[in-house]
Amino acid sequence: MARITLDHLAHAYRADPHTADDYALKEINHVWSQGGAYALLGPSGCGKTTLLNIISGLVRPTRGRVLFDDLDVTDLATEARNIAQVFQFPVVYDTMSVRENLAFPLKNRRVPRDTTAERVEEIARLLDLTRVLDRNASNLTADMKQKISLGRGLVRPDVAAILFDEPLTVIDPHLKWQLRSTLKEIHRTLDITMIYVTHDQTEALTFADKVVVMHDGAVVQTGTPDELFERPAHTFVGHFIGSPGMNILPCKVEGATAFIGNQAIPLQRTYRALYDGERVEFGIRPEFVRLQPRGSGLPVQVRRIDDIGRARIARVEMNGRPLAASVPEDISLDGDEAALALDPRQIHIYANGHLVPGEPIGEGRT
Numbered sequence: 014m015a016r017i018t019l020d021h022l023a024h025a026y027r028a029d030p031h032t033a034d035d036y037a038l039k040e041i042n043h044v045w046s047q048g049g050a051y052a053l054l055g056p057s058g059c060g061k062t063t064l065l066n067i068i069s070g071l072v073r074p075t076r077g078r079v080l081f082d083d084l085d086v087t088d089l090a091t092e093a094r095n096i097a098q099v100f101q102f103p104v105v106y107d108t109m110s111v112r113e114n115l116a117f118p119l120k121n122r123r124v125p126r127d128t129t130a131e132r133v134e135e136i137a138r139l140l141d142l143t144r145v146l147d148r149n150a151s152n153l154t155a156d157m158k159q160k161i162s163l164g165r166g167l168v169r170p171d172v173a174a175i176l177f178d179e180p181l182t183v184i185d186p187h188l189k190w191q192l193r194s195t196l197k198e199i200h201r202t203l204d205i206t207m208i209y210v211t212h213d214q215t216e217a218l219t220f221a222d223k224v225v226v227m228h229d230g231a232v233v234q235t236g237t238p239d240e241l242f243e244r245p246a247h248t249f250v251g252h253f254i255g256s257p258g259m260n261i262l263p264c265k266v267e268g269a270t271a272f273i274g275n276q277a278i279p280l281q282r283t284y285r286a287l288y289d290g291e292r293v294e295f296g297i298r299p300e301f302v303r304l305q306p307r308g309s310g311l312p313v314q315v316r317r318i319d320d321i322g323r324a325r326i327a328r329v330e331m332n333g334r335p336l337a338a339s340v341p342e343d344i345s346l347d348g349d350e351a352a353l354a355l356d357p358r359q360i361h362i363y364a365n366g367h368l369v370p371g372e373p374i375g376e377g378r379t
């Protein structure tokens with residue numbers, strides 16, 4: 014088991030990279046703590062697999078180092094890194110029984126037979142595979158086979174980390190939740206560093222204690238699910254996480270007031286002069302924007318109301334810009350005209366995509 018450090022890591026697939034755009038992975042410095050449950054979340058093409066392949070040793074980084082505890086493993090082959098990997102598609106030996114599949118990694122390492130047998134029973138119990146241990150692996154369903162892949166990763170007690178690359182892709186939607194809970198349970202029991210790659214925010218937020226969000230080859234935020242929701246460090250995180258994502262509108266900011274078109278919105282913090290040339294934006298999640306009858310608040314036109322099960326979301330327009338807002342149960346509207354009430358504690362200001370922290374009112378410069 015190990016702490017994994019990425020030290021000034023960067024990777025370009027093309028030889029002789031010059032500009033930032035030449036890098037599939039822009040510089041990353043990150044520490045994955047021993048025993049942590051991490052998700053690596055981002056859209057297709059953002060560099061997740063490249064990063065995972067660097068950790069596992071399938072790709073050698075253009076720059077920087079990978080350390081397992083204090084050992085520099087950058088030039089070590091995958092086999093020498095002592096990690097387990099679970100891929101999108103199950104990897105099982107069809108000619109073997111489930112028990113033989115699970116025992117295989119230990120047999121390969123010449124672990125004594127009774128220790129192997131005990132460990133196989135333990136892992137089978139955790140994955141609910143006990144009743145199929147003596148069945149042939151070939152006749153099992155995709156989710157059972159993926160559990161076997163998982164079991165083969167978990168069976169070695171000494172692995173530095175387990176890397177999962179979109180492991181639930183082939184699993185039926187109704188079994189995904191179950192398998193995710195099993196993984197979480199296993200993480201608690203076995204105290205292994207787990208890194209789970211996905212483009213699915215639900216998978217990331219339910220599995221991980223810490224989520225690393227990637228966008229365009231860079232890590233844009235690392236945080237707990239609550240931190241990503243409450244304080245997105247980048248507009249990309251605001252958009253990508255949440256359903257619907259954060260409202261993000263161009264604005265101007267003067268001291269403790271934001272201007273969206275001709276609407277002045279008081280802020281709870283004050284901001285340094287945000288200069289021309291910076292893209293200044295105002296962000297607030299739909300959960301903190303309440304639709305109300307016209308008269309008080311920011312005037313808007315309601316375009317439609319969606320029922321998304323746990324809530325109703327209004328799609329509105331303010332000065333021609335679309336926004337999403339929560340609809341209270343008891344609201345009664347007069348035609349399309351309505352207003353919005355914003356929770357001022359939940360407003361965030363961004364410059365060129367990055368969160369500007371601002372300063373408490375009274376202490377800041379304007």
Ligand SMILES: Nc1ncnc2c1ncn2[C@@H]1O[C@H](COP(=O)(O)OP(=O)(O)OP(=O)(O)O)[C@@H](O)[C@H]1O
Binds near residue numbers: 037056057058063064
């Ligand atoms: N072997 C390769 N040679 C050249 N470019 C590559 C190679 N592998 C990946 N890339 C490029 O590097 C970038 C990052 O790809 P990567 O597969 O790491 O992203 P990803 O987030 O895992 O996406 P996906 O979820 O679609 O696999 C993409 O622009 C991709 O086209």
